[in-house]
Amino acid sequence: MKQLREVTKKALLVPLLLPTLALANKPATPERPNIVLFMVDDMGWQDTSLPFWDKKTYLNEQFHTPNMEKLAEQGVMFTQAYACAICSPTRVSLMTGMNAARHRVTNWTLYKDKMNTNTVKGLKIPKWNYNGIAISEDLNNAVYTPQPLPKLLKDNGYYTIHCGKAHFGAVGTPTENPQNVGFDVNIAGFAGGGPASYLGKENFAKVNNPNSIWNIPGLEEFNGQDIFLTEALTQKALKVVHDSVPKNKPFFLYMSHYAVHAPITGDDRYEEKYIQRGLSPIEAKYASMVEGMDKSLGDIMKYLKRHKLDKNTIVIFMSDNGGLSAHARGGLANTHNLPLSSGKGSIHEGGIREPMIVKWPGVTTPNTKCNQSVIIEDFYPTILEMANISYKENKKQPIDGLSFVSELEGKKSKNKDRAFYWHFPNSWGPQGPGISFYSAIREGDWKLIYYHTDQRFELFNITNDIGEHYNLASQQPKRTKKMATKLTKYLKEVDAQMPTFAKDGSPVPYPSEIETIIER
Template identity: 55%
Template sequence: MISIKPVFCCLALFLAFQASAQQRPNIIIFLVDDMGWQDTSEPFWTQSTPLNKRYRTPNMQRLAKQGMKFTNAYATPVCTPTRVSLMTGMNVARHHVTNWTNYARDKRSDNPDSTLQSGPWNLNGMSPVPGIPNTVYATPLPKLLAQAGYFTIHCGKAHYASNGTPGADPLAMGYAVNIAGHAAGHPASYLPEKKYGAASASHGVPGLEEFYGTDVFLTDALTRKALTAIDKNRASKKPFFLYMAHYAVHVPLEADKRFYQHYIDQGLSETEAKYASLIEGMDKSLGDIMDYLEREGMAKNTVVMFMSDNGGLSLSPPRTPPAHTQNLPLKAGKGSVNEGGIREPMIVSWPAVIKPGTVAEQPVIIEDFFPSVLAMAGARKPVLVQQTDGISFLPVLKGHSAKVKERLLVWHYPHRWNRGEGPGLHFFSAARKGDWKLVYDHRKEELYLYDLKKDIGETHDVAKENPSVTKQLAEELTSYLQERNITMPVFKLSGLPVAWPSEIASAEQ
């Protein structure tokens, strides 16, 4: 006689897994490219500014009312380091992808500098498999979510790694679906009449042939494809993870005709109006996704996280500001460790957990998304090949900010981003702890200290007035970098490495 008890046990386990999968939340990371902290009608400061009044982002406002707005959220100065930190939980000082990856393999993206030479870095980005030269080998977030039973969707910009390496393909990173993602850091075109730049071998957006000859702007095309992918998954009963990584609002500046005329009528220049139309088109995408979730009864069990990968492009090399955006009152923009380059608009909505309309002042940084998403997904103690730096912000979402310890946040950008010799866009490290922020200029070997609570624009250096704070932060920054095997840049004339921040602070005592 054949026992059917094991069959019932297996069935019970299967049903339990199915029930658990249905209870776990769907997770959406909505990542914008090059969107500054002020490029929204939702203020992330203590007051609304003229820049907030320039833009129309009603769906960001809607998301903030539903969830929690973070006013001290940080990424890195440029795109690929941010994306690698998000996907691995590693700080840039640990993964050593310290600059954006070139489409071509083994080609440096940093511009020549007259004074300094960058040390070795992982110029090919990240890799989900070992042994790829000039990459950091790590277990990617989507792979872990797939192992936890999630249906994983990549949509839009990838830019994790250089072409010809495994990390350039989102499918190799653990996504079940890849929509338009490859090694390029920006689209050749947003326009369907230009086939989204298909003529460009490197930067043409792949896989959107169905929209050629239509009037569907790239941002809208990606949104439609993402929602179709979610819809197709519904029969599986699996929770989904959508990485909605828009190419917007990165250059090239091309008008989204749905919104462009409004900004011309408001008196903006053509360049500014094109950029503003990209912003509003991105916000429309957010709204379309939120509408879909509500219409299909999925909103209550879906986490939506909004973030940008770096600050707005306030300096457009080789020109001087303003280009098409600005980050005031923040200092500088993309390519800088000053607040304009790294402080980002961040919102999290999770109806089952977050009290609507709340504001979090707790500082968070991009690598914190990694452990936070895994915790949301119930992926306990995942097996990783990398050591991580991120700290889950779930306690903040649950209203327990007071229990979160003060910590050191670190940025390291040992490169020249702009082509000229302009200020603020080359060879810097920085650290924030509490309201204090230390900035280290590698070229000048000088330390600057700012009190962000009193001086969010970093206009007044108070290092000399606060030598003990400067010394303490310099020592902590040095230890952080050294523990992660950072090699400082070298002076071309002398061949000597740039001094560590702690050495400069000690010399000034």
């Protein structure tokens, strides 16, 4: 036990020691900016002491994220940043610039050539792209992506590092390894969407199951140590940045944490203080995972500053979907993202609205907020514009995203009147408001949701009703019909898949085809 404590003590000191290593080994400051994309898994809009609303709530008081607060002081907070409600669709949109309705990786991926579910609630799920991203055209049920984001960065001089969760290619396909989409280095990324264990003491693996599909690969040097997965990933990422980035080359670090995805596991460094604050045992564990994630962000920011890289490094903070709430949490289900309704898996705001911060030295105005809506596929053209990389759009990979560089510059938005779209012809599994089988559009203040199971509509004024309490579809039939028509047009333009009725094989009608429901 004494020996284990010594190993642990040394391991925990690594992030403190890394910044003090010989400056001669640090990456040189390149002309193009370095880019750190810090992606958190399943982190809700309210899972932070930094309020993204116009007021602080009791949920914000529950968490401690000082480094998110510090990053916001140095950059711009986006109060209306959107992703998909499930992880793989978001990550594929990030890598491709395409909306999920177009790329058809509409649910989470895992096994090659196998859908997670087939028929649910009387609907037969279409054969979506459950194999994920493909780098050649000979893989069925996959989205061919000739220009993945990291490949374009790499081809234009960036040293590209993937660390943590990948989850955009199924087991047995080339893209289960992030290096096949353009990353020079892959740290612990594989086909699985969550870790078997967060504990180095358990080798980040299922106890007594060395062959579990959820076991995290590539972190063998931490096996047996008393170290949390979030910490191990951070240490290894900084070591690669420090030791491996070639001189005079900019780097792109995709710091893609497994936290705070299930299994909800207490981080011993922080858990006890949340118990002392009176949180339930499961919520204390969850809050400790959030704080461990925040420490990782702080360690990266400290490293950049110590090595004089902070002035030329863009830091982007984002989550891949809303906070888990339908199951596995303490307290009442579907309440963990209040005032937002529902959570992960839902088209309600709790499932798709994310905490987002961008620090771009010399461009973003410190300590500011941006209320313009952005969506995950926008990251693709934005990051390329940040890196001053031009590209020709490939017909096989049309780009749906729009750059939000003008928003970062504090200029008038070029995308003010733009509509946003979501499409999920799938079943996630857990139950809750807005979960599974939907298409949706947000335009201005308004969001229209169309449910495939019963061809029902919800219309909300998000600005006046952020909690989506008042369905105005029947009160505003003209608006409902107009938005349903626009949503239908988009779904047809991108050739979105619709589920079919199991009883007779007929397709679920498009939103604009439900005249009787719209007009009632």
